Amino acid sequence: MTAVETGAVHAAGAEASTETGPATPARPKGTHMYVLENVTKQYAGKRTVTALKDVSLEIAAGQMVAIQGPTGGGKSTLLQMLGALDRPTSGRVRLGESDISHLPDAKLARVRAKEVGFVFQGFNLIPTLTAQENVETALEPLGVPGPERRRRAAEALAAVGLADRATHVPGELSGGQQQRVAIARALVKEPDVLLADEPTGALDEETRDEILGLLEGLWRDRGLTLVIVTHDSAVARRAERRLHIKHGTVTER
Template sequence: MYDLKSVTKQYRRGKETVDALAGVDLTIGDGDRLVIQGPTGGGKSTLLQMLGGLDRPTSGSVELDGTDLAKLSETKLTNVRSENIGFVFQSFNLIPTLTAQENVETALVPLKVKVKERRERAAAALESVGLAERLGHLPAELSGGQQQRVAIARALVKQPKVLLADEPTGNLDESMRDEIMDVLETMWKEYGLTFIMVTHDSAIAKKAPRVATIRKGRITVKENANS
């Protein structure tokens, strides 16, 4: 699925050059579940952005199914994201003026799915995350956990190969965190997804099959025997 070779990412901070990623090599197979951890500013979110085609490396290659995302045109990269990659963020990123169902439907618009099918698939996706009774609710009428469920449904409604999650439980309390993780783990198993998640939460990391730790742009990966 993913094959990263010698990936670097440099930023300018005033007169200084900062290495967000410093020669990362990483392989992630189909159906893998990987948690990414590390200190703030260590490169976690930068790596996730590379995997999602949201940013390009300064050097190195980021291959998804044999295609180097770094070499694609913006149009082709947008198509890859629209068709193959679902995103879930800490801040939900829901459109406040749209209902839960309409928010989920937005993921299908770039794929030119017809209106009737969009509605049906969005309703089914919301039902799969336990929100069948909330289709017509606006984000402000939903709890934080319910909003994150809408965001998960939006990510999965297009049936992606990859699900990328950046601190998806960061704004939730402990009980809601566990609920959301149950939903994500269930979706990972049922859909056969490749699931990659950035989190600062060690309790979540302990349950993951593989954990990648990034410090100062460098990565180490370990297997969790008890996951």
């Protein structure tokens, strides 16, 4: 199925990107940020579970893509493949010019450190660190010196409107504020890609819109490739391109 369909997917995505995409994409328009070729992911256990089935997909640089689907359909697994968090059982995943499907752990860590930013549903902040220090953790693996690290983290927090909460630990912040810190942490290293796994799933409606607005603004301003996994159709509708995944198979919406 997927070769022809993914071609169509890409074409549709490219068009959408031209109309509403960011002014300064991280990679030149028309290039592929991601190319997935026949990607299959299986989890071994008492019963082998196939989370992704022979998925082929292209995502253009600077595109905002929403991935929807039922629970257990393979959304998070696809996001993990895109985020170099896991390797496919078979097939290839290309991020830019790199094939990340067979890289050793250390190089995968390097790809994650430099090129990919993550935003999680549960925020995943370090509870004992302040907002500022949480943001700094993203610069630690890049070897950014302390003073520059602190300056960039402060700027990132200011960009999400939390300059005055820099010294607060997550427990002292609201859900929306924590997610802002998580977004600052994802963006402080200026990645090519921002992957968001249900970024508004734990937020009320008002905060959801606020966070979505923030993400959209950052996407536009920075030319990011933004991939959002969501159950929420209201979130998905704001994306340039919508993919649906069910039983490990991706289709265009």
